[in-house]
Amino acid sequence: MKKTGWIPTACYQCKAECAVLVRVEDGKIKEIRGNPRHGGKACVKAMAGISLEYAQDRLTYPLKRVGKRGEGKFERISWDEALEIITTKLKALKDRGEAHKLTANFFPHSITDPKWRFLNAYGGFINTALPHCDSAKIVAFIKTMGGVPNHHIPPAWLAVPKDGMMILVGRHAFGGMDDATIPRDVLDAKGRGAKLVVIDPLFTADAAKADWWIPIKPSGDTAFFLGMIHHIIANDLYDKEFVNDWVREGDFDKLRAYIADKTPEAMSKICDVPAATIKKLAEDCAKAPSVGVDSFKGIMLGRALDFGHAWTIFLAITGNIDNPGGQPLPDVTPLAPVEPVPQGPDLHELGWHRTGPDKETFAKYSFIMEPTWYESQAIKNGDLKVLIAAEANPALTEMGQEEWQKAVCMPGENGEYQLELLVTYEIMPSETSRYADIVLPDKSYFERWELLYMPWWYNFGQGIILRQPVVEAPGECRHSNEVFIEIGKRLTPEYFQFKDDVAYYDIQLAGLGLSVEKLQEMGGVWSPGTMGFRKYKKRGGFGTPSKKLHLYWEDLEEMNQALPRPGLASEYGVDEDKYPFILVSYRSIFHAGAGQWTHNNPQLRDRVSGLYENPILVNRTAAEKIGIDDGDVVTLSSRTGRVKVRAKVTERIRPDCIGILHGFGSTVGRVASMGEGVSDNILIPDAGSALEWQDVVGGEAHVSCRVQIEK
Amino acid sequence: MKQLSLMIDLERCIGCKTCIVACRNYHELVDYEGAMPNQIPYYLRVESKREGTYPDLSLTTWVVPCLHCIKAPCVEACQANAITKDLETGIVRIDAEKCLGSKDCIEACPYDVIQFNEKENFAHKCDMCFDRIHAGEIPVCAEVCLTNAITFGERELLKQRAVDDGRNVVKAMSTQSILYIR
The missing domain is CATH 2.40.40.20 (Barwin-like endoglucanases)
Structure with a gap:
């Protein structure tokens, strides 16, 4: 399979997964570019992907731990032996009624990622590490606007009109984490006359290009936005038509009453930004033809859902939802389901093993993707018995990483560990693999098939990017998806009646009249070609029960979070x-x-x-x-x-x-x-x-x- | 006079270094299996200038290729006549075959852009992707620039276009063949 030429595929140096072209010469990768059919840019990480592909550290055969966990002593084993150990343990766990004590820690590359299918079929849970990122933003968007979750939906900067406002709140957009085209689009918009405002305790690379840098106290963003909301409402600067038409009846009055004492002066004392700055930005935004807001670290620095909530309220009262330059709404690509569709374990019955035995505290927990929130706590509680990590490094990424390291080494019964089995898939050994019982050699993103299907891609709204092998994998590497499908065939065969990963993607692509082969011939990308605007109008409203925007969250009244709290973290x-x-x-x-x-x-x-x-x-x-x-x-x-x-x-x-x-x-x-x-x-x-x-x-x-x- | 050039827009360069890695890939400067950080040759680098005190700050970043000097000190320093300023393009090129490895050019270069291959004993540097431009392509750095901050073309035309667009050439930085604008 020694290929030559420019081959379209998808980068995976970060979770943006930009469409790229890879130049291959006689089976060797030579160069990388952004795919012009999908924005045409690739960042420095993408360019450096060749160094990853040919790294000396590549793991090329399965390993089994021979020392204690954390010692890092391993011996080579065969795939047969590795799969035997894993399936035997998983079968025993399921037989004793504890399938939900399996957690797989990975980033789902699409809603129908085969790893997730396996978990749903088997009855285990997923940990995407997203609570460490922007789950509160997703929850806030779903609660206010309805719709489907998506982990990164930045404003479509390419659509910002002249005089539009672009606001980055603790968001390092020039880091290329949403799409490599974003830095270009932000600067192009600025060239057209749009304004860039950066609200951040740090003067970032984005701040260096901004018209205005506002150094805010960490987690002061909610207070800042509440102060702006107060100023806009108090001075009658809100978008009355949009609010009348699209905000649920009664919500605006509740907001107006709540916001009465959240003056810019009062909020200034919390966020440590002058009241005049809060007022000025509020007025600029009210006047502007569009306002786009993006945040990441802003929400991670604390009181995240409150900020997500204040953010969506701000967008609603200024009429900046699904308009050019405002907040886009995601959409669903009509892929075909792979029948039978596994339902997954009951989160409410079985999923209470996240951070402690206090179920009441978590009764209002509303993020669907995180049953196992903190692995170390779940291990200590005896609620996590098998952990499989793929493209994840919890030994470094879990807050209080030393607690994680201690937890996975905790002794359990019968000379076993409390966490009975820890498996990692690795391109190269990581901090996490040091603690693993079995380490499996994964394929790099240059060596595997994957159907990347998201409700929102930056350039065209929903769409698909095909990741395809451009070179052969070294040694005995197998992609984690292939292995999960194999384990699925052994343990829950009724859900794995297809030949392999490519056959699985073919079934889904049939919904679009496509196949993997056809998609390959098309150049590896499919999209409607446009993201569209004000899509809610055609559809008779938003995805909420009332079809209107919900500014007031009555289900959180008893938590005192029906409207955003202004306090710091x-x-x-x-x-x-x-x-x-x-x-x-x-x-x-x-x-x-x-x-x-x-x-x-x-x-x-x-x-x-x-x-x-x-x-x-x-x-x-x-x-x-x-x-x-x-x-x-x-x-x-x-x-x-x-x-x-x-x-x-x-x-x-x-x-x-x-x-x-x-x-x-x-x-x-x-x-x-x-x-x-x-x-x-x-x-x-x-x-x-x-x-x-x-x-x-x-x-x-x-x-x-x-x-x-x-x- | 013929002088090809790169025009670097200080309002658009974000210091992302995408051009540096793409340039290395194209010119095959990286031993992918064995390379270690801080030892890999490069034809481009990013420089920056921070000014002001908190909270009134500015940060400017820009990329530095070979400046293809108008009167290149490296050409004069080379005893082996391995370095020439190409009359057709104004590009300063090193002929690796002729290079005797004296490193005189490295000593003479005021901009510190010349690399040295110790293993094979020759000096090398940015040649503005000489082979590509003859085939109608633009240099790799200009093609991949994340923010379209780098434009390639005849120096006089680039300058003319910048002025027509109301931009200013930063004279102190543009004394050689490469142009910087803001």
Whole structure:
């Protein structure tokens, strides 16, 4: 199968999964480009994918643990032996009525990802790690607008008109995490006369291009937006026609009453942004032909659902939903179901093993994708017995990572571990694989089939991108989807009556009159060619029960969250004397999370073409006060953790914050373990020990905490 | 005079380094199996300038290729006559076959853009994708630039277009063949 030429496929250096073209010469990858049929851009991570493909660290055969968990001692085994161990354990778990104590930790590449099908058929749960990201945004959108969940629906920046407003609230859009075309589109819109506003405790690469940088107190975003909502309503600047036509009757009056005391002056005291700034931005937005808002870290820094709620209310009263430059609504691609469709385990019956035995606390939990929210807590509670991780690195990504590492090593009964089996699929060994019982060699995204089907792709709304093998996989690598299908055939054959992954995708594509082969011939992408605007009008309203926008959430009345609470995140109100700074994590275009794809990649860790280390950012004035010089090695401590790290003294951060780039600190990998990088998750308390801080309703976990810095 | 050039828009460059890696891939500068960080050759680099104090800040980033100097010091420094400024394009090229590995050019280059292949003993650098442009293609950096901050063309025309669009050439940065605008 030695291919030559430019082959369309999809990148997977990050979760944007941009459509790319790969130049292959005699079976070797030479170059990468953005696919012109889908926006035509690919970022630095995509370009560096070739270094991943040919890395020395590639795992090429299955391994079995021979030492203790965490020791990292393994021996080579055959696929037959590996699959025998896994299926025997899974069969025993199901036979004893505990199938729901299996969790698979992975990112679903589409709603019909074969891994998810296996889980639903078998009766296990999924952990997508999304509560660490933007689940609260998804929950807020679903509650207000109805519709289908989608993890990233940025405003269509390509559609912003002249004089439109583009607001990034703790969103590093130039990091390319939604689509590689976004930086171009934002700058093009700016060139047409649109305004870019960045609300962020950090002066980011986006802020460098912004018309206005507003350094806000972390988690002050809800107060800021409530102040704007107050100003817009109090001065009659809201979009009356849109509110009359599309907001549920009664909701606006409830909002008006609630907002009466949320004046810009009052909100200014919470978010530490001058009231005049809140008013000015509110007036600019009310006047503008469109306002698009995107947020990510803004929601992750705490009180996430409240901010998601204030954000959707703001869009509603300014009439910026599904209009050019505003908030797009996702849509569903008409793929055919693969019958019989497995229903999955009953979340309400069996899914209460997320963070503790207190079921009441989680009774209002509303994020459908996260039954196993915190793995370490579920293990401690005896509710997680088999964990399978694919393209996931919980040993580094779980908040309070040392708790995770301790939990997976907890002794259980009969000389077994409390977590009875831990399996990882790896392109290259990761921090997580060090603890695994079985490590399976995965195929890279250049070597496998995948049907990427999302309700929202940045360029055209809903659509499909085909990931296809462009080169052969090394050694004995098998893609996790192929293996899940194989295990499915053994354990729940009635749901796996198709030949393989390609046959599974063929069945779904039949809904569009397509097949994998046809899609290949078409150039690997399908879309309606347009995202469309104001789609709710044709459909007689929104996806909510009333068909109108729900600004008021009566189901959360008893939680005191029927309307957004303006306060800062709970964790910032404790230990203020001992830990005077707030830790703010951020992202760059060079790395995606803590994955080995980018962190074990020499080009992305190279000082010239990437980022080698992650010194912490300390404001100059704050540094002078505590006697810290640029380049000093300091101790950064929180109530649960402590790291030694180099300080970068800078003007580009609020004086009450410490900035840290998320995702560093791996001890595994030839490249990833180089340098002085540290992991922020050592400092952030795990959810189980700080349950009162978590936004359990929105399913959001906090990625921040208070810290102290000492020389 | 013929002078091909790259025009770099300081309002659009976000310092993403996509061009650096794409350039390396095309020019086959990376040993994918063995490369380690901070040891990989490069024909482009990103520089930046931060100004102001909190909260009034500015950050400008730009990419630096070989500037294809008007009177190139590397050409003059090379004892082996391995470096020439091409009359047809104005591109400064190193002939690896002729290069004797003296590193005189590296010493002479005021912009620190010349790389050296220790294993095979020759100097090399950005040639504005000489082979591509003769086939009607544009240099890789201009093709892949994430924000379309890099434009390729005849220097005089690029400059004319920038001025017509109401843009300013940053004179202090544009003293050689590469143009920077804001």
